[in-house]
Amino acid sequence: MADIKLPQLGESVTEGTLGKWLKNVGDPVAKYEPLVEITTDKVNAEVPSDFEGVLQEILVQEGETVKVGTVICRVLEDSVPASVAPVASVVAASPAAATAANVPSANVSLTGGRFSPAVLRLADEHQVDLKHVVGTGEGGRITRKDVLAFVESGSVQATASAAAGVQQSMTNPDNVESRSSRSMQPSGSAEPEMRVPATTGTSSRAADAGAVSTDDMTVIEPTAIRKTIARRMVESKHNAPHAWTMVEADVSQLVAFRTAAKKDFKRKEGLDLTFMPFFIKAVVEGLKQYPMLNSSWVNDQILMKHRINISIAVATDDALTVPVIHDADRLSIAGLAHATNELAARARAGRLTMADMQGGTFTVNNTGAFGSILSQPIINSPQAAILSFESIVKRPVVVNDAIAIRSMINLSLSLDHRVLDGWVAGQFLRAVKQRLESFGSDTVLY
Amino acid sequence: MPVKQYIEAIHDGLHDELARDNRVFILGEDVGVRGGVFRVTTGLYEEFGEDRVLDTPLAESAIAGVAIGAAMAGMIPVAEIQFADFIMPAVNQIISEAAKIRYRSNNDWSCPIVIRAPYGGGVHGALYHSQSVEALFTHVPGLKIVTPATPYDAKGMLRAAIRDPDPVLFFEHKKLYRLLKEEVPDGEYTVPLGKAAVRREGEDLTVISYGYALHLALEAAAAVQNEGISVHVLDLRSLRPLDEEAILEATRKTGKVLIVHEDNKVAGVGAEVSALIAEYALFDLDAPIRRLAGPEVPAMPFSPPLEKAYMLTADKVAEAIRELARF
Numbered sequence: 001m002a003d004i005k006l007p008q009l010g011e012s013v014t015e016g017t018l019g020k021w022l023k024n025v026g027d028p029v030a031k032y033e034p035l036v037e038i039t040t041d042k043v044n045a046e047v048p049s050d051f052e053g054v055l056q057e058i059l060v061q062e063g064e065t066v067k068v069g070t071v072i073c074r075v076l077e078d079s080v081p082a083s084v085a086p087v088a089s090v091v092a093a094s095p096a097a098a099t100a101a102n103v104p105s106a107n108v109s110l111t112g113g114r115f116s117p118a119v120l121r122l123a124d125e126h127q128v129d130l131k132h133v134v135g136t137g138e139g140g141r142i143t144r145k146d147v148l149a150f151v152e153s154g155s156v157q158a159t160a161s162a163a164a165g166v167q168q169s170m171t172n173p174d175n176v177e178s179r180s181s182r183s184m185q186p187s188g189s190a191e192p193e194m195r196v197p198a199t200t201g202t203s204s205r206a207a208d209a210g211a212v213s214t215d216d217m218t219v220i221e222p223t224a225i226r227k228t229i230a231r232r233m234v235e236s237k238h239n240a241p242h243a244w245t246m247v248e249a250d251v252s253q254l255v256a257f258r259t260a261a262k263k264d265f266k267r268k269e270g271l272d273l274t275f276m277p278f279f280i281k282a283v284v285e286g287l288k289q290y291p292m293l294n295s296s297w298v299n300d301q302i303l304m305k306h307r308i309n310i311s312i313a314v315a316t317d318d319a320l321t322v323p324v325i326h327d328a329d330r331l332s333i334a335g336l337a338h339a340t341n342e343l344a345a346r347a348r349a350g351r352l353t354m355a356d357m358q359g360g361t362f363t364v365n366n367t368g369a370f371g372s373i374l375s376q377p378i379i380n381s382p383q384a385a386i387l388s389f390e391s392i393v394k395r396p397v398v399v400n401d402a403i404a405i406r407s408m409i410n411l412s413l414s415l416d417h418r419v420l421d422g423w424v425a426g427q428f429l430r431a432v433k434q435r436l437e438s439f440g441s442d443t444v445l446y
Numbered sequence: 447m448p449v450k451q452y453i454e455a456i457h458d459g460l461h462d463e464l465a466r467d468n469r470v471f472i473l474g475e476d477v478g479v480r481g482g483v484f485r486v487t488t489g490l491y492e493e494f495g496e497d498r499v500l501d502t503p504l505a506e507s508a509i510a511g512v513a514i515g516a517a518m519a520g521m522i523p524v525a526e527i528q529f530a531d532f533i534m535p536a537v538n539q540i541i542s543e544a545a546k547i548r549y550r551s552n553n554d555w556s557c558p559i560v561i562r563a564p565y566g567g568g569v570h571g572a573l574y575h576s577q578s579v580e581a582l583f584t585h586v587p588g589l590k591i592v593t594p595a596t597p598y599d600a601k602g603m604l605r606a607a608i609r610d611p612d613p614v615l616f617f618e619h620k621k622l623y624r625l626l627k628e629e630v631p632d633g634e635y636t637v638p639l640g641k642a643a644v645r646r647e648g649e650d651l652t653v654i655s656y657g658y659a660l661h662l663a664l665e666a667a668a669a670v671q672n673e674g675i676s677v678h679v680l681d682l683r684s685l686r687p688l689d690e691e692a693i694l695e696a697t698r699k700t701g702k703v704l705i706v707h708e709d710n711k712v713a714g715v716g717a718e719v720s721a722l723i724a725e726y727a728l729f730d731l732d733a734p735i736r737r738l739a740g741p742e743v744p745a746m747p748f749s750p751p752l753e754k755a756y757m758l759t760a761d762k763v764a765e766a767i768r769e770l771a772r773f
Binding site for chain 2: 116117118119120121137138141143144145
């Protein structure tokens with residue numbers, strides 16, 4: 001029996017929270033096939049099996065957080081030719097296993113629920129549940145011949161009768177969840193009369209179904225990343241006494257400049273010139289003047305960071321990530337535009353790496369993107385502050401004792417009052433405001 | 447049954463058709479007195495006379511043009527282009543005239559010509575004596591393109607081509623001329639155009655090929671047999687029309703397809719075969735369709751090491767087979 005441990009998913013990551021189990025006890029598992037989803041503070045990943053065999057025992061349930069190196073499940077290896085893998089060498093191989101886990105390998109995507117058209121058609125024709133088929137192709141891929149061999153071996157009968165069972169149970173709406181392949185409980189334990197299945201947050205059956213409806217509400221079991229966000233938000237609000245302040249800036253010149261420059265920029269650089277790189281530039285220069293904003297309160301000490309790494313908040317449909325532009329002070333506005341664009345694209349594609357997520361020292365939040373004019377951001381702990389750039393709105397303002405129409409923006413700053421006081425935060429905000437207002441026709445993008 | 451080489455089979459096919467039908471005649475450079483540079487037409491001039499076996503000037507457009515004119519006047523010409531490389535001056539005649547006569551005349555006229563041409567490399571022929579030109583013509587509606595790979599097929603398909611009422615380009619890989627012998631019946635037989643042939647039955651993957659490359663595929667298939675890889679091999683034989691049914695059937699047999707030809711890959715015959723499979727057999731595919739073909743360089747190199755690098759070998763095919771089998 002081989003132990004599968006929680007792999008090291010990044011240099012500073014010491015623990016991880018298990019997401020959905022992709023295999024049930026008793027399922028056959030191909031080498032490198034993903035066993036379970038895993039969430040750390042930084043990234044989501046899948047833990048692949050280092051062995052081929054049958055999943056024998058699940059030791060850590062979904063939602064539990066465990067230290068790196070903890071045994072999370074056991075796989076009973078297939079009987080292998082003696083020359084291939086005596087048990088001792090398998091144990092010795094576990095560091096390599098961790099390496100394999102570090103790389104979200106291409107193999108995983110081959111086996112991770114992607115099948116060739118022929119395999120899908122045959123599985124459909126013969127009512128084969130592909131979970132039960134062991135792949136012999138490249139990277140454990142299930143090949144057409146694997147399906148045919150499976151059908152020939154007669155294993156299909158068992159699957160087919162199980163499928164019939166599913167159809168039966170589908171007539172009973174309360175029991176629908178039990179057909180999910182990912183349910184961790186043996187299907188026999190499904191309670192046929194259960195009305196509100198997800199009474200606690202750890203019900204795996206509810207997680208499977210995603211949502212369970214009653215007459216007047218829907219209970220949604222949060223995803224692992226949603227839970228992480230929830231935990232970190234509470235931690236930040238709990239640990240860091242948030243103070244909040246706001247200034248407004250007149251960005252009429254910046255707006256005019258961007259309008260004039262964006263066509264040319266798009267042609268040269270291939271991406272849209274947004275306001276975000278200007279915002280980041282202004283923040284970076286403000287942080288250089290007031291480095292206290294670029295620090296952390298850790299263990300009753302203030303750690304002032306020398307590098308300026310800007311976290312940018314990127315919202316996707318179901319989650320919020322804050323990837324990092326490292327050494328943002330060394331980038332031009334065009335460079336920041338590229339960096340922002342790339343991180344946002346990667347975040348939306350779910351392809352952020354550990355490196356993308358680490359080392360942020362200050363967060364810039366572009367709440368204006370969804371039309372907000374006022375927000376109270378929660379600090380991205382352990383950073384000392386977070387700055388929201390709100391919508392740019394044309395407003396009547398008083399300029400030289402006359403009323404003028406200007407493009408105005410609100411800058412909302414939340415700060416950790418353990419580290420910062422209103423005075424320094426105000427100085428910083430004024431610097432950012434002045435820098436923003438100074439962008440104009442003579443601004444150099446490169 | 448007599449055992450013959452490919453080149454003998456073609457000679458016999460020409461001989462039998464000349465004897466069978468006196469409308470049939472041969473024309474080309476050095477096909478008469480000389481008996482052809484490859485000796486395909488040896489003895490035919492002596493037997494059938496100068497009216498039936500015509501030596502022409504070095505002008506391929508004239509060879510094709512005269513053949514087309516004669517065909518429209520009721521003859522059945524079999525033109526030889528000495529090397530397929532030299533066919534280019536005749537392209538206008540072949541594509542703009544021969545291929546279109548039936549269509550353009552609303553079926554009043556037809557053009558029952560055969561144009562034979564030795565093609566392909568591996569014989570130290572360099573730039574002007576090694577080209578694979580089949581894909582150029584395979585694109586053209588109105589033409590039939592055939593590339594027999596065995597002596598039996600060479601004779602049978604040549605006779606079928608001569609009897610076909612429309613223009614047929616008959617490409618003979620020159621490396622096949624004396625490569626192998628097999629039983630070729632003396633009597634009357636034809637091999638239908640547009641029909642592929644299964645050359646080897648197998649379970650793991652399908653190799654689709656034609657011409658000389660087919661033999662490399664068969665050699666490779668035999669080599670990997672010991673490794674437990676069972677290869678199904680389909681010989682296209684005709685490139686236009688393609689035997690679509692046979693291609694799809696061979697695809698369904700294994701779900702993995704490797705297409706092998708000496709002609710370069712881009713827009714080659716393999717592209718059409720692969721598109722056909724993608725269109726009609728997607729749900730039988732178990733792996734991406736693979737193509738092994740000549741490199742995208744302008745011509746066969748003269749330097750022997752470079753020629754060797756250019757040419758397909760059984761080893762290269764075997765490696766591609768192993769890779770696809772692993773998938």
